Amino acid sequence: MVTIYHIAKATGFSPATVSKVLNNYEDVNLKTKKKILEAVEELGYLPNSHARSLITKKSWIIGVVFIESLGIGMKHPFFNAVIESFRQHVEVQGYDLLFASRSISNKQKSYLDYFKYRGVDGVVIVSSTYEDEQVQELMNSRLPSVVIDLKSDKSCVVYSDNVHGSFEAVQYLHSLGHRKIAHIAGHSTTFAGKQRLKGYVEVMKKLGLSVPEDYIVDGEFFSRDSGYEAMKKLLALRNPPSAIYAAGDNLAIGAMEAIREAGFGVPDDYSVIGFDDIELSEMFHPSLTTLRQQTELIGEKSGELLLNQINTRQKSVESVVVPVELMIRSSCRSI
Amino acid sequence: MVTIYHIAKATGFSPATVSKVLNNYEDVNLKTKKKILEAVEELGYLPNSHARSLITKKSWIIGVVFIESLGIGMKHPFFNAVIESFRQHVEVQGYDLLFASRSISNKQKSYLDYFKYRGVDGVVIVSSTYEDEQVQELMNSRLPSVVIDLKSDKSCVVYSDNVHGSFEAVQYLHSLGHRKIAHIAGHSTTFAGKQRLKGYVEVMKKLGLSVPEDYIVDGEFFSRDSGYEAMKKLLALRNPPSAIYAAGDNLAIGAMEAIREAGFGVPDDYSVIGFDDIELSEMFHPSLTTLRQQTELIGEKSGELLLNQINTRQKSVESVVVPVELMIRSSCRSI
DNA sequence: AAACAAAATGAAAACCCTTACAATTGTATT
DNA sequence: AATACAATTGTAAGGGTTTTCATTTTGTTT
Numbered sequence: 001m002v003t004i005y006h007i008a009k010a011t012g013f014s015p016a017t018v019s020k021v022l023n024n025y026e027d028v029n030l031k032t033k034k035k036i037l038e039a040v041e042e043l044g045y046l047p048n049s050h051a052r053s054l055i056t057k058k059s060w061i062i063g064v065v066f067i068e069s070l071g072i073g074m075k076h077p078f079f080n081a082v083i084e085s086f087r088q089h090v091e092v093q094g095y096d097l098l099f100a101s102r103s104i105s106n107k108q109k110s111y112l113d114y115f116k117y118r119g120v121d122g123v124v125i126v127s128s129t130y131e132d133e134q135v136q137e138l139m140n141s142r143l144p145s146v147v148i149d150l151k152s153d154k155s156c157v158v159y160s161d162n163v164h165g166s167f168e169a170v171q172y173l174h175s176l177g178h179r180k181i182a183h184i185a186g187h188s189t190t191f192a193g194k195q196r197l198k199g200y201v202e203v204m205k206k207l208g209l210s211v212p213e214d215y216i217v218d219g220e221f222f223s224r225d226s227g228y229e230a231m232k233k234l235l236a237l238r239n240p241p242s243a244i245y246a247a248g249d250n251l252a253i254g255a256m257e258a259i260r261e262a263g264f265g266v267p268d269d270y271s272v273i274g275f276d277d278i279e280l281s282e283m284f285h286p287s288l289t290t291l292r293q294q295t296e297l298i299g300e301k302s303g304e305l306l307l308n309q310i311n312t313r314q315k316s317v318e319s320v321v322v323p324v325e326l327m328i329r330s331s332c333r334s335i
Numbered sequence: 336m337v338t339i340y341h342i343a344k345a346t347g348f349s350p351a352t353v354s355k356v357l358n359n360y361e362d363v364n365l366k367t368k369k370k371i372l373e374a375v376e377e378l379g380y381l382p383n384s385h386a387r388s389l390i391t392k393k394s395w396i397i398g399v400v401f402i403e404s405l406g407i408g409m410k411h412p413f414f415n416a417v418i419e420s421f422r423q424h425v426e427v428q429g430y431d432l433l434f435a436s437r438s439i440s441n442k443q444k445s446y447l448d449y450f451k452y453r454g455v456d457g458v459v460i461v462s463s464t465y466e467d468e469q470v471q472e473l474m475n476s477r478l479p480s481v482v483i484d485l486k487s488d489k490s491c492v493v494y495s496d497n498v499h500g501s502f503e504a505v506q507y508l509h510s511l512g513h514r515k516i517a518h519i520a521g522h523s524t525t526f527a528g529k530q531r532l533k534g535y536v537e538v539m540k541k542l543g544l545s546v547p548e549d550y551i552v553d554g555e556f557f558s559r560d561s562g563y564e565a566m567k568k569l570l571a572l573r574n575p576p577s578a579i580y581a582a583g584d585n586l587a588i589g590a591m592e593a594i595r596e597a598g599f600g601v602p603d604d605y606s607v608i609g610f611d612d613i614e615l616s617e618m619f620h621p622s623l624t625t626l627r628q629q630t631e632l633i634g635e636k637s638g639e640l641l642l643n644q645i646n647t648r649q650k651s652v653e654s655v656v657v658p659v660e661l662m663i664r665s666s667c668r669s670i
Numbered sequence: 671a672a673a674c675a676a677a678a679t680g681a682a683a684a685c686c687c688t689t690a691c692a693a694t695t696g697t698a699t700t
Numbered sequence: 701a702a703t704a705c706a707a708t709t710g711t712a713a714g715g716g717t718t719t720t721c722a723t724t725t726t727g728t729t730t
Contacts, residue, residue, distance in 0.1 A: 001686090003685090003686055003687080004686075004687070005686080013709075013710085014709065014710045014711080015686090015687080015688095015710090016688080016689080016709075016710055016711075016712095017708085017709060017710070019687065019688060019689085020688090020689090020709090022440075022687095023440070023688080024440075027707070027708065027709085028707095028708070028709080029707080029708060029709085032708085032709085046439075046448055046451050046452050047439060047440075047452055047686085047687080048389070048452070048454065048685085048686050048687070049385075049452050049453050049454060050384075050385045050386075050388040050389040050394070050454055050685085050686080050687090051385075051389050051685070051686035051687040051688090051715090052686080052687060052688080053385040053687095053715095054383070054385040054386050054389060054685095054686080054687075054688095054714095054715050054716065054717090055686085055687055055688050055689085055714075055715050056687085056688070056715090057715085059385070060436075061433075072419070073419040073422065073423070074409060074415045074416075074418060074419040074422070075412075075415055075416055075419055075614075077410075080409045080410055080415055081409075081410055083409060084407070084408040084409040084410055087408065087409070087434060088408070090436075091436040092436075093436075094436050094438045094439075094440075094441065095436055096433050096434060096435050096436050096453070097433070097434040098396075098431050098432070098433055098434075099422060099431060099432040099433075099434075100431050101395075101425075101426040101427075101428075101429050101430055101431050103429045104381075104382060104429075105357075105358070105359075105382075105429075106429065113381055116381050117381050117382055117383070117384050118384050118431075119383065119384060119385055224618075253618060279410075279615070280614070280615055280618060283559075283588060283615060283619065284618065284619070284620075285619075285620045336716090338715090338716055338717085339716070339717070340716080348679075348680085349679065349680045349681080350680085350716090350717080350718095351679075351680055351681075351682090351718085351719080352678085352679060352680070354717065354718060354719085355679090355718090355719090357717095358718080362677070362678060362679085363677095363678065363679080364677080364678060364679085367678080367679085382716085382717075383715085383716050383717070385715085385716080385717090386685090386715070386716035386717040386718090387716080387717055387718080388685095388717095389684095389685050389686065389687090389715095389716080389717075389718095390684070390685045390686095390716085390717055390718050390719085391685090391717085391718070392685085
């Protein structure tokens with residue numbers, strides 16, 4: 001491996017001068033700079049990031065934490081879209097993303113300890129579950145952080161305007177003439193689930209619509225299966241709804257499967273509206289009317305927030321709420 | 336930051352002994368080990384990975400390279416599934432995954448140079464395009480590597496049995512009575528595309544079926560749009576096929592859209608079979624008959640292959656071909 | 671109690687780099 | 701020619717760890 005010492009020897013200058021050239025210091029003669037750069041090129045020198053980070057205490061690495069209840073990791077359509085956008089935005093500034101195993105010589109550590117060990121410059125956390133003590137620990141630490149899909153007063157966060165999304169969803173159904181509107185809710189340990197439920201309840205009240213207790217049914221962790229099961233319960237009601245607002249597209253799709261299986265049609269018999277706008281939604285038949293989460297924007301904002309903290313070298317607390325967009329497609333009809 | 340020196344001072348032993356305890360050396364008294372471990376606990380000591388890697392030349396990091404022609408990065412359904420599985424398999428041995436930006440102090444570098452700079456222990460490459468000089472450089476280097484979805488005699492590789500997949504697809508259509516079978520092919524710079532085309536041509540010949548020139552139509556980079564366009568061409572033929580074997584599920588879905596749009600039905604008028612088994616395929620209506628790529632297995636095998644090289648500290652060359660599974664659903668019918 | 675072997679500990683170098691500051695060289699001013 | 705000053709270069713310390721090998725301590729045997 002060729003080091004700055006080799007370059008120094010080859011050019012007759014000292015390692016310090018070589019280092020200065022490599023780091024674009026001003027106080028080095030243009031001729032020597034040229035010579036050194038030539039030698040660098042010729043010998044194929046590459047810096048050593050470990051040595052560099054050791055002394056500068058800067059790793060150019062951002063740790064990523066992925067906590068989702070489905071166990072699908074990077075296959076999670078919302079999370080991977082957000083992270084991809086995030087990655088693109090921090091990449092141009094030279095940051096790498098680290099997906100951590102969390103074990104230091106076979107000992108399992110917390111995310112925080114592990115990231116300290118790795119010396120990351122900051123962390124991006126994508127977490128749906130509300131109460132995860134590892135996430136709490138990260139947010140409360142002095143490590144720059146940005147959390148996606150959660151609210152907090154300890155860390156930068158960015159999330160979609162879930163409450164307003166519920167307003168749009170229900171108001172849209174209302175405008176189509178629906179009055180019996182049910183909600184398949186996300187799990188209550190989930191920030192998004194809670195907020196969407198809250199919005200649903202509020203707007204129903206505001207519109208003067210009644211919410212029978214069994215119009216709110218648990219959709220667990222936003223999976224298709226839970227949507228399917230939830231819809232079966234709604235179908236079994238003596239007074240079933242005419243429209244269903246599902247807290248997630250997968251829930252909505254599961255619900256539509258249940259409706260189809262029961263011999264009914266969407267939107268003819270039941271109108272369905274989802275949340276997320278995953279890829280599937282547009283392709284599904286009928287295509288799903290849904291509230292689009294702006295994943296690119298969320299990733300971008302998260303990147304900005306984190307980079308700000310890293311560049312100013314101090315943790316900050318800031319919230320960005322990203323608006324959602326109602327995507328009107330073909331799963332709802334007027335009555 | 337607390338270092339081994341602090342532990343040394345606190346316990347009265349030397350840094351060397353502390354280090355030995357931390358690394359589970361045998362030649363240290365149990366009592367001193369206990370004392371040191373207590374101090375470690377009490378002072379909240381954490382090792383410094385940079386210092387460690389600097390001297391041991393081992394980073395416990397695996398670099399990942401994602402090259403796909405759609406520009407969707409981690410949103411790519413096949414790639415993210417494979418990487419997720421890979422991650423799970425290397426995680427248990429303590430390896431982290433690094434998604435690299437490739438810029439060293441604002442200078443853009445090749446993947447190889449960048450990974451040398453970062454001191455990664457190996458790289459996993461997911462690449463569909465055949466001729467990428469950056470990928471070639473990586474494969475030819477002495478850095479342990481495993482490539483997914485490509486063939487090579489310079490690096491470990493793992494890929495699905497594309498040729499056999501084509502056999503299964505066409506034979507299945509043949510067994511349903513189809514004789515006019517067209518192929519929407521993946522781009523020819525693509526290993527998978529080429530192999531699937533090759534298999535298609537071979538099995539058609541073997542079955543004694545003619546392949547009119549215009550039965551093979553270019554599907555570009557496996558996108559839905561290209562599938563849609565390709566199918567339009569097939570529909571415009573004077574003697575259109577009765578069945579279409581698409582080299583990818585997105586192509587197949589695009590094709591089905593074109594069929595539907597032209598006023599025809601699947602499978603009533605046209606049978607369609609895909610390749611991949613992405614999530615969408617099962618949910619689509621009609622659900623898509625396709626060749627399933629075993630993403631978990633591919634990820635697992637890749638992990639094994641790479642870890643082997645890392646553990647034995649020498650690059651090896653080995654190929655694993657993973658069988659595909661025909662998933663019979665409802666997009667094909669017998670005639 | 672001596673002699674030796676075995677076990678435990680530590681000193682020091684090494685890994686590769688950055689940076690504060692000292693030393694040197696060059697240039698301008700008187 | 702002497703001085704002051706700016707520009708350039710180099711010395712050396714330090715970042716936190718591992719590891720070799722010498723040294724010290726402990727234990728065993730006679």
